[in-house]
Amino acid sequence: MSPARRRPRPIGSDWRNALFVAPYLFFFLALLVFPLFWGIWLSFHKADTFSDGPFVGLANYIRLFNDRVFLQSIWNTFYFVLLTVPTLAIVGLMLALALNSSSRLATVLRSLYFSSSVLSVTIVTLIWRIVFVPQFGLLATIYGWFGAEAPAVLSDPNLAMIGIALTTIWWCIGLPMMLFLAALQQIPVDIYEAAALDNAGWWRTLISITLPSIRRTFVLVLIIQIVLQFQLFGQSWLLTKGGPNNLTKPIVLYIYETAFRRWDVGLGAAASEVLFALILIAAMMQYLTSRRQEES
Amino acid sequence: MRIIMKVAAISILAMMAPAASAADQVEIKLQRFFGACDAQFGTNTDVSKAVGECGIITSLINKFNASNPDIHISVTNVEWPGYDQLNAQFAAGDPPDIVTVHESALSDYQTKKLLMPLNDMLKTVGITPDQFTEAAQVGATKDGKLYGMPIDTWSELFHINMDLFKKAGLVNADGTPIFPKSPEELIAQAEQFKAKTGKPYFVLSLANETALYMRDLYTYLFQQNSAFFADPKHIKLTTPEAKRFVEMYKTIFDKGLTTKNLDYSAALNAFLAGEGGVHLNGTWVVGDYDAQSKTPGTALNKGGYEVYPYPQLFSGAHQQYADGHTWAVSVKQRTAAQSEAIAKFLKFYFDNDYEWARTGHLPSVQAVLDSDKFKALPHRSTILAVAKLGHPLPSQVQRQFALQDIIGEEIGAAVTGQKPVDAALSDAEKRVNDLLGNL
Known part of the structure; x- marks a missing residue:
């Protein structure tokens, strides 16, 4: 057999290879790409739940940006992202640093911190309702021990979103912690050994070795969390129903109320497109900033 | 060999017998809110022993299924008020046959021609609109027809x-x-x-x-x-x-x-x-x-x-x-047997309006409202006035x-x-x- 005959054919030359990606491609196109474009199309129509309605141009977008509740929901979403994403990244990193060892206690604690992530939003909000409920809740009981009255977290305009953020951080902390743990375990041990030989302290090692080594994971965690937290819905719906006075109503809850409870599908689709653009911009900005920093 | 064949044939026939009777049974899909209480009332057919909305409705449906072996009402229980799910079912072309709808929500579905006017169906089982209380009639009537059979006023x-x-x-x-x-x-x-x-x-x-x-x-x-x-x-x-x-x-x-x-x-x-x-x-x-x-x-x-x-x-x-609760019937292709089964169920609920009124809701049936049996229930003498005071929003809203x-x-x-x-x-x-x- 000649050497030329033994050389494998380049993978890309055979169209049948496309069959391997066809199942995924089908679902990707049917469940993501098609709904995306259909949503854009609906946003230009006066559509309700049972009919597409006439073409109305930008009327839905004009209604949307004249709606103070929608503008409030944009602010609420950003405020929530601001409360949760940095906290999840920093607390997740701190937990990962603290639990990055092979001791039995660290293993148990890792499982414990991750366990809340496997719960459904219904269970999570049920647990936190029991904590927050006035008079009979855990918080009220603890305050009662000191003869004080617990704040009404879920109906206080200043505290309601913080309560939802706290619930979310408790629920979602497992994933960033695990991603950071995976990244920490990828750092070669010999770098730490070299640092130890140079008498580098814990802080110097963290700043000069650990953090630069996991920079990409940090960006990944930020992007994942931005995308996830922009889609806040279940916690708000189940804990406060968007109240008090719409102060915890995120964009997704606005979309749900508009499209499903009011049957105003065109307006809901327009709000969905705005949310899509916001997530895209936020994630891209984060990605481009980190890439520019890396290049410089 | 012949014996084996005979045994096989008899076995197949025996297996087919229950299948045939199940196939004869008319299946009706019913969707309701009012909560879940299967642990307590899942098999109860003695309605007098049931309490609360969930207990009474579950027991009533159990009783209907038990006393009508030719019909099977299969129940989907949704979280109150269940309209998101109902909308999705209508949009997908697969709505339940019978569904709980508030009188205040009937217009939404009636204007989209998703619900059947029930006057003719109710007439086949001897129910006419004038048998309902005035509050119930006003609440469930849209464009001159009943679009839900009222079961109470609340x-x-x-x-x-x-x-x-x-x-x-x-x-x-x-x-x-x-x-x-x-x-x-x-x-x-x-x-x-x-x-x-x-x-x-x-x-x-x-x-x-x-x-x-x-x-x-x-x-x-x-x-x-x-x-x-x-x-x-x-x-x-x-x-x-x-x-x-x-x-x-x-x-x-x-x-x-x-x-x-x-x-x-x-x-x-x-x-x-x-x-x-x-x-x-x-x-x-x-x-x-x-x-x-x-x-x-x-x-x-x-x-x-x-x-x-x-x-x-x-x-x-x-x-x-x-406001009030009604049983509404979706617009759907049905056999005559299915329509008859639905009418039979509505008549059954109409006849048991007293049992439903034990929840605290006011009955939708005038005869029940006027009955001594109903008035003897606790607190009905004071809340009976709601039947006259009760006023919904205009039906077109x-x-x-x-x-x-x-x-x-x-x-x-x-x-x-x-x-x-x-x-x-x-x-x-x-x-x-x-x-x-x-x-």
């Missing part, structure tokens, strides 16, 4: 802890509670109550709840003869009548005459724990509260429990907002559940001081009209 009520009312000196010589006759009297009595008992007059679910505000607004606007829905596509809330209502509730809130920050279940528990004098809640809790009042050691057992319609606080018509969210959010913001009263009413009016103007 309304918000004044549920009263008589022990605290006695302590507050708010009881007449005949033992009945003293009610206010004006907003000023309401505030004065609530202050007297608080001074004498140390507890708030009202136990209200105000934390992120919208239903109570909306129902009470409608009630007190009716009592002021306000034509706030003169045009079913426009609401008028920037009126002195609406402002008077919001300011009354704001005074109650500001003076601490109500519990604060309680959601629905917390408010219910607070009332049962004796944390206040008057709990505003619906007809559906009458049965449960009455049972509590008969249980030694409970707060309601101390001095008794009474329940009344809303007091007349204004000089207009004596009315209060009421659509998206009433969505309106509840908007109105409740805005009035809640005004009552709790997060928004000026005028701004809240103006915003509520604008938002409702934007919604109704874009149907």
Whole structure:
């Protein structure tokens, strides 16, 4: 057999290879790409739940940006992202640093911190309702021990979103912690050994070795969390129903109320497109900033 | 070999026998809210033993299935009110055959031609519209036809802890509670109550709840003869009548005459724990509260429990907002046998309206409402008046559940001081009209 005959054919030359990606491609196109474009199309129509309605141009977008509740929901979403994403990244990193060892206690604690992530939003909000409920809740009981009255977290305009953020951080902390743990375990041990030989302290090692080594994971965690937290819905719906006075109503809850409870599908689709653009911009900005920093 | 063949043939026939009888059975899909209680009533067919909405409806359906072997009602239980799921089913072309729909939500589906007019179907089993109470007829009739078979009329009520009312000196010589006759009297009595008992007059679910505000607004606007829905596509809330209502509730809130920050279940528990004098809640809790009042050691057992319609606080018509539940039937291709089975089920429910009325709801069937048996049920002598006082929104008003969210959010913001009263009413009016103007 000649050497030329033994050389494998380049993978890309055979169209049948496309069959391997066809199942995924089908679902990707049917469940993501098609709904995306259909949503854009609906946003230009006066559509309700049972009919597409006439073409109305930008009327839905004009209604949307004249709606103070929608503008409030944009602010609420950003405020929530601001409360949760940095906290999840920093607390997740701190937990990962603290639990990055092979001791039995660290293993148990890792499982414990991750366990809340496997719960459904219904269970999570049920647990936190029991904590927050006035008079009979855990918080009220603890305050009662000191003869004080617990704040009404879920109906206080200043505290309601913080309560939802706290619930979310408790629920979602497992994933960033695990991603950071995976990244920490990828750092070669010999770098730490070299640092130890140079008498580098814990802080110097963290700043000069650990953090630069996991920079990409940090960006990944930020992007994942931005995308996830922009889609806040279940916690708000189940804990406060968007109240008090719409102060915890995120964009997704606005979309749900508009499209499903009011049957105003065109307006809901327009709000969905705005949310899509916001997530895209936020994630891209984060990605481009980190890439520019890396290049410089 | 022949014997083996015979055994095989007999076995196949034996296997086919139950399959054949199952195939003969007419399958009807029913969807309902009212909660799940299968652990307690999942197999119960003795309706007299059932209590509460869930217990009674579950037992009634069990009884129907047991007494009609040729029909099987398969039940899907949805979370209240279940309209998101129903919309998705209609959009997908797979709605249930029979479904619970509020009278206030019937217009939404009727205008889209998704529900059947039931007059003809009900006639086949001997039911005519005039057999229903006036409130039930008005609520379920759209464009002159019944689009749901009414099963009850419900309304918000004044549920009263008589022990605290006695302590507050708010009881007449005949033992009945003293009610206010004006907003000023309401505030004065609530202050007297608080001074004498140390507890708030009202136990209200105000934390992120919208239903109570909306129902009470409608009630007190009716009592002021306000034509706030003169045009079913426009609401008028920037009126002195609406402002008077919001300011009354704001005074109650500001003076601490109500519990604060309680959601629905917390408010219910607070009332049962004796944390206040008057709990505003619906007809559906009458049965449960009455049972509590008969249980030694409970707060309601101390001095008794009474329940009344809303007091007349204004000089207009004596009315209060009421709604009702119906069984609606979806528009769908059906066999004659399926339509007959649905009619049979509706007739069964009609005949058992007394059992359903044990929940605390007022019966939709006039004969049941007039019966001594019904009147002998606890507290019916006081709440019977709701059948006449009960008043829905005009039947052409659509998206009433969505309106509840908007109105409740805005009035809640005004009552709790997060928004000026005028701004809240103006915003509520604008938002409702934007919604109704874009149907």
